[in-house]
Amino acid sequence: MSDATREIEALIELMARLPGLGPRSARRAVLHLIKRRGQVMAPLAEAMAGVARNARECAVCGNIATSDICDICSDERRATGEICVVEDVADLWAMERGQSFRGRYHVLGGTLSALDAVGPDELGIPRLAARVAQEGTREVILALNATVDGQTTAHYIAEALEGTGVAVTSLAQGVPIGGELDYLDDGTISAALRARKRF
Numbered sequence: 001m002s003d004a005t006r007e008i009e010a011l012i013e014l015m016a017r018l019p020g021l022g023p024r025s026a027r028r029a030v031l032h033l034i035k036r037r038g039q040v041m042a043p044l045a046e047a048m049a050g051v052a053r054n055a056r057e058c059a060v061c062g063n064i065a066t067s068d069i070c071d072i073c074s075d076e077r078r079a080t081g082e083i084c085v086v087e088d089v090a091d092l093w094a095m096e097r098g099q100s101f102r103g104r105y106h107v108l109g110g111t112l113s114a115l116d117a118v119g120p121d122e123l124g125i126p127r128l129a130a131r132v133a134q135e136g137t138r139e140v141i142l143a144l145n146a147t148v149d150g151q152t153t154a155h156y157i158a159e160a161l162e163g164t165g166v167a168v169t170s171l172a173q174g175v176p177i178g179g180e181l182d183y184l185d186d187g188t189i190s191a192a193l194r195a196r197k198r199f
């Protein structure tokens with residue numbers, strides 16, 4: 001038992017459900033918040049309430065937005081004819097951090113899985129095909145994880161888009177920047193060898 005009141009204990013329990021926070025770090029975080037409630041906790045609570053109220057899925061791409069259409073989809077400068085398909089919003093954010101993709105996205109929200117009964121409709125694959133036709137998309141870039149489910153899904157999408165005239169490409173797999181061969185797993189080395197290019 002701790003000395004915290006029931007209300008504070010409830011807060012700690014909620015915080016402990018966050019990814020990366022266990023009961024100990026949740027307790028520490030809550031204590032920190034309470035000590036700095038004016039500067040940190042009150043603005044945090046306000047920001048959280050706002051996002052909880054307004055967060056939704058972008059009706060076009062599935063990105064998380066605070067309006068019906070996300071900032072990327074409503075940015076005319078990003079109508080480049082390229083759609084990058086990712087599994088999750090976290091992957092979209094990772095792509096955006098790279099700052100080299102200027103097109104738009106399609107967020108699947110998962111991968112095809114017979115086990116979990118996730119089919120093409122749940123992933124919005126028909127919606128993607130409709131976008132390709134409507135937006136005159138020239139290239140669909142599959143940026144899916146190099147897992148069995150990710151690659152199964154990639155093949156399914158490529159087949160679904162066959163005959164639309166759009167070029168379907170996928171991210172190259174290989175040696176990461178700064179990576180040393182000796183530390184790579186066999187699969188990565190084989191993929192890098194297959195994706196080799198003229199020096």
Ligand code: ZN
Binds near residue numbers: 059060071072
């Ligand atoms: Zn969007």
